[in-house]
Each structure stands twice: as structure tokens, then as C-alpha cells.
Amino acid sequence: MWLWGSMTAAGTLPSATLQGVDTVIRLADLASQSIFAARLEQLRGRCVVLAPSDQLTAALALIELDGVARRVVLCPPGLPDEHLVLVAKEANADACVADSAVPDMSRLGVESIGLPEPRVLAGDVDRRCSHASEWILLTSGTTGAPKLVLHSLASLTSAFARQPRSSETTVWSTFYDIRRYGGLQVLLRALHAGSMVLSSADEPVPDFLARAGAATVTHISGTPSHWRRALMSGAAGRIAPRNVRLSGEIADQAILDSLRAAYPGATVAHAFASTEAGVAFEVGDGAAGFPAALIGAPGAVELKIEEGTLRIRSAGNAVRYLGDPAPRLKSDDGFVDTGDRVEQRDGRYYFMGRSGGVINVGGLKVHPEEVEAVINSHPWVRMSLVKARRSPITGAVVTAEVVPADAVVGQAERPANEQLTHEITELCQRVLAAHKVPAMIRIVPALAMSAAGKLVRPNA
Amino acid sequence: MSVRSTITSLFEDVAREQGRRLSPLSDDLKLLQSGLDSLSFALIVARLEDSLGFDPFDSAEAVTFPVTFGDFIRLYESHPR
Secondary structure, eight states, X not given: OOHHXXXXXXSOGGGOEEEOSSOEEEGGGGGTOBSSTXXXXXXXXXXXXXXXXXXXXXXXHHHHHTTXXXXXXXXXXXXXXXXXXXXXXXXXXXXXXXXXXXXXXXXGTOEEEEOSSTTOOBSOOOOOOOOOOEEEEEEEOTTSSEEEEEEEHHHHHHHHHTSOOOSSOEEEEESSOTTSHHHHHHHHHHHTTEEEEOOOTTSOHHHHHHHHHHTTOOEEEEOHHHHHHHXXXXXXXXXXXXXXXXXXXXXXXXXXXXXXXXXXXXXXXXXXXXXXXXXXXXXXXXSSSEEGGGTTXXXXXXXXXETTEEEEEETTSOOEEOXXXXXXXXXXXXXXXXXXXXXXXXXXXXXXEEGGGOEEXXXXXXXXXXXXXXXXXXXXXXXXXXXXXXXXXXXXXXXXEXXXXXXXXXXXXXXXXXXXXXXXXXXXXXXXXXXXSOSEEEEOSOOOBOTTSOBOOTTO | OOHHHXXXXXXXXXXXXXXXXXXXXXXXXXXXXXXOOHHHHHHHHHXXXXXXXXXXXXXXXXXXXXXXXXXXXXXXHTSOO
């Protein structure tokens, strides 16, 4: 089955809409019209990098390209040009769809296909399915360059394909961007069950909530950080959802209780999902963590714990990584290691953070090594250790411990600690995304090293 | 230094470091209209924990999330030391 086919089969299409900040698209209009118009046939059978500047265009392009393109690579917002080129190369792309300037990739055999006036449906279009399209999602890698994760429509929809269809009208929304796994899940659910209100990074939270409220949103999801922001906006009461969902970060008891108090009529549930492992489970009992009985239980999603981290095997798992050589996604027995550490207390498992020191800031992953490489490029830095500090606002913030160099050739005197931390912060701000910049930098005389001469990382 | 003046100067420091334009601070200023983002608030809360020795958000009970600058200050002022 392809996306357009399963959307039309779901039966909700005639009244369904996709709502951007200032544009509403009736999904039924897509039966005969297209944002690509005649260009859609040029994309048939090709490997397409999809890099539009807004979520609505991305969503429409996904609906149109599934079953048409051989492979669709979905770029997250803010992907730097040099990464776009790397991704196009790694995915063997031969076309790039964008509505703003992208680097010239013709020497890689990638044709740029512009979307001059996005979101305008026009022309006559053939919605025939000719390819089982591969979906490529990007996730952050250790070096800063993204990793390419291969999914299929079947793996992306497996979490809800087996659920019975609700007869009630549903309007979905999410604080997430639909160009990342969490948001894409919501989009795909909505396309099979009702309408959707898309968020926008440029839109103030109260405005988004007012728009979602006006559209009578019934199901809405976000990270605990998104929800804390919504509660701090003073506009949380603009929506009255039936279903409030959290995922992408550890949901602590305080945020679960606060949401139950804010939305007394709603089911508040937190879910576990990742780009690689897919959707694993949803916890609806109002308590943080998850019941220990889920581990080892038979079912469509199998969970186990090995070396302290949660492992998942299900039809929702990604198929594999792309790349040459491609990193390994699954162990021999077919389980995906989520890298999330869990600990059992009183019949429940609790999430304890990520293995390998990976830091989750408001749902976005930060690899300490990437930040350390930037800090270490300062001439007065000998070495550094980047780690997480727990935060009630964003789940975690990035902190750094820095060992300064004793002497630098050609430079007389070491800057004072305050000056050095200031310079390192400026350097990081220039090179790294805001959530990766250390919130606090401490100058230390030395860092602990293991016997093998590696930095000792907490929980690594 | 009072809790209020500690918090006020931290808002100013963090805004400067993060390159954000801080709105004039008054008790009825909405936090999300202060010019600071979530990351800035995360920074402020972490530094307050270091200087005051507690984090009022870290509670087993449901936290009433502050909406205005005045709420934010009261959350810290009313916390048992």
C-alpha cells in the first residue's frame, strides 16, 4: 500500500484538512491537484531529497511522492548546506526538491527542482503507485553529520495500523516538526484518521495554541520541554484536547501531574519512540516510568534490557542505516538498542538518561564529542569533557569542563578564566546550534582518564 | 542580595550572553514575552540552583509553572530554604 492509497481507503479524506500557519489545504483536493503539477511525473522512480522550508509543503510533498519516488529523503529544518550535500551523496539522490536556494549539486548528478510558489495546488495529476518508496529520516550522529535511517511506509505506520479505527472526529496536532520522527508519526496518524494542525518554529506558543484551539484539536503531542513551555505561556487553556501525549524525553512525575491538572478531561500518556527503534509503548497510568511487566512480554513490540539499556524489536523498527560503510542498526537477534538506560525500582522501570553520554536537550540529541571538538579547537584549550546537567525546563542542558593549555606558541599569557570561558562560549555559538552550546563552562586543572587513556564519561 | 535582585540580574546576564533582547522586567511581564527562550530559562534555573542551593521545579508534587516574571520570583521566594 502507498500513502495516498491508504489515506483514501481510511475514509476520512472528504472532510480532512491540513492546516499551516496561514494556509488550509483540503486533502480531498489532492485527488486531482498537486504542488508539483506536471513535475510530479519527472520525479517518478527517482531518489528525491526533500528540503522545503516549511512543514506544510513538506507534508504535501510526502503525500505526493510516496508510491512515486523510489526513495524520499526527509531533511529536518535547519540542515546546514554542507550536510545537505553529504546526505544527497550518501542517499544516492538524483533530485532535490526545495523552495529556497540550495547548493548546486549537479556534479553529484542531483537535479534541483524548485517549488516556486509552494502550497498552491494546480494541474492534473496521476496518483498511480509505481514504487514501494523508501523513506529516509535523518538523526544526529557523533560527528555532527546526520545519520541516514531507512524506513518504509509499513514500518512508519506499524504502531497504529493494527489499532481499531475510532469513529469520533479527530484533529491532531503536535509541537514537533513533522520532518522529524516524532512529528512524522503524528502526521501519518492524522492522514489516516482526520485533520491536522501543523506547528511552526516562528510562531509564538500562545498563537499556536490559539490556532489549535480554534481547530478544536483533540490529540496533541510534544516533548516534556514543549509542554513546560506551553504551561509557562499562560495559554495552555486555549486548547481542550481529549488526548495529551508526551514523548522524546523522560517524562517526570511533575510534568505528568501538571498536565493532568491543566487538562482534567484528557487522557495524559507518555510514549517511548525513537527514529531507529520506532514506537515502542505508551504509558497511560499517570505515573513516570513504565511497568516492569512490559519487558519480555509477548506481542507486536518486544522489549528487553541488556547492559542496562532498553532494546526493541518490532515491525516499527527502521530497516537499516544507509552509508558506506553503513553503521549497524540491529543485533543478530533483530533488536535495536535504543541507548536509553533504565533502572528498576518497585516493579517499574525508570529512564536514567542515555548511554555514551548523549545529551537530550528538549528532545534534540547532543553528542558530547561534537561539542568537545569545537571547544578543543580553541588554542588555549588542552582538553574538555562535555556532559549533561539535569534541567526542569529542557530536560537537560549541556555543560563543559575545560582543561586549559599551559602555554601556547606565539602567545604570551593565558587569558583569565572568565575571559577564556567567554571566548569558548562565543566560539561554540558561532559553530554550533544553540542547544549544543554549553550552558556552563568550568575551568578545571585536570580530567579523569581511564586506564586505556580515554576520558571517563559519566554513564558511558 | 535578595532573591528578587539575584533573579533580576541573572535574567539580564543570560539575555546578554544569549544575544537576546530582554523586555523591561516587571511582575506582570509574561515569561514567554520576555525575549528569552527555553534554553535561557534552563540556564537561569540551573544557575539559581547553584547560587540559592535549591530548584523549586524539582518537586514530587505537581509544579505550578510560572507564567509571569512575578510568578517566577514568588516560586523562589516561597520555597522553604
